[in-house]
Amino acid sequence: MPVRVLIAEDEEALAVLLRYNLESEGFVVEHASRGDEADLRLREEPPDLLILDWMMPGLSGIEVCRRLRGRKETARLPVIMLTARGEETDRVRGLETGADDYIVKPFSLPELMARVNALLRRLKPDHLADLMEIGEIALDRRAKRVHRAGKELHLGPTEFRLLEFLMRAPGRVFTREQLLDGVWGRDAYIDERTVDVHVGRLRKSVTRRGQKDPIRTVRGAGYSFDETFGV
Numbered sequence: 001m002p003v004r005v006l007i008a009e010d011e012e013a014l015a016v017l018l019r020y021n022l023e024s025e026g027f028v029v030e031h032a033s034r035g036d037e038a039d040l041r042l043r044e045e046p047p048d049l050l051i052l053d054w055m056m057p058g059l060s061g062i063e064v065c066r067r068l069r070g071r072k073e074t075a076r077l078p079v080i081m082l083t084a085r086g087e088e089t090d091r092v093r094g095l096e097t098g099a100d101d102y103i104v105k106p107f108s109l110p111e112l113m114a115r116v117n118a119l120l121r122r123l124k125p126d127h128l129a130d131l132m133e134i135g136e137i138a139l140d141r142r143a144k145r146v147h148r149a150g151k152e153l154h155l156g157p158t159e160f161r162l163l164e165f166l167m168r169a170p171g172r173v174f175t176r177e178q179l180l181d182g183v184w185g186r187d188a189y190i191d192e193r194t195v196d197v198h199v200g201r202l203r204k205s206v207t208r209r210g211q212k213d214p215i216r217t218v219r220g221a222g223y224s225f226d227e228t229f230g231v
Contacts, residue, residue: 042064
């Protein structure tokens with residue numbers, strides 16, 4: 001299952017940017033622009049990770065953090081706190097309230113993503129396991145190998161990264177632009193049609209005659225790993 005992240009941030013532009021980058025990495029993202037809204041969502045359906053702004057309307061991030069730590073269901077929920085407060089006393093207060101990590105605005109997105117992954121590896125290692133299995137397909141991140149029904153498949157490095165990216169969020173449709181960002185990186189100067197070429201190669205590598213194609217094409221939208229594969 002993909003990792004679910006709740007962003008509690010009242011600055012709309014920043015929330016949109018965070019959401020885009022997290023979703024490009026395969027996370028499922030929700031957004032709350034008020035502290036009381038975030039508190040309600042945390043009570044109803046806790047995510048796997050919370051990115052929490054210190055200063056929000058309705059309820060402060062500090063109070064949201066204090067409340068979630070007091071509930072059994074969210075007592076161990078990983079929390080990264082965002083704030084413009086850079087003083088040592090503020091950092092200490094945030095951590096003492098229950099935040100697992102603390103990052104001061106403005107920050108770089110690569111740094112935030114590194115902290116997200118580091119925190120998940122430490123507190124929820126099952127979410128970032130080396131082996132990903134959906135139906136007959138098993139992808140080993142560490143060994144860089146893919147098997148289908150026990151038979152090893154031979155994928156090029158780009159096709160491997162593409163398959164890994166799609167398998168992180170089965171059923172989610174990624175546009176060609178999102179795939180370019182997530183698989184090739186934002187600095188890659190290549191045409192979006194390149195995505196179609198590599199998806200075609202991936203399909204040939206993972207699907208033999210008579211086998212179900214795990215890659216779904218959504219006309220006018222993009223591609224996804226079929227969530228019904230193996231069901």
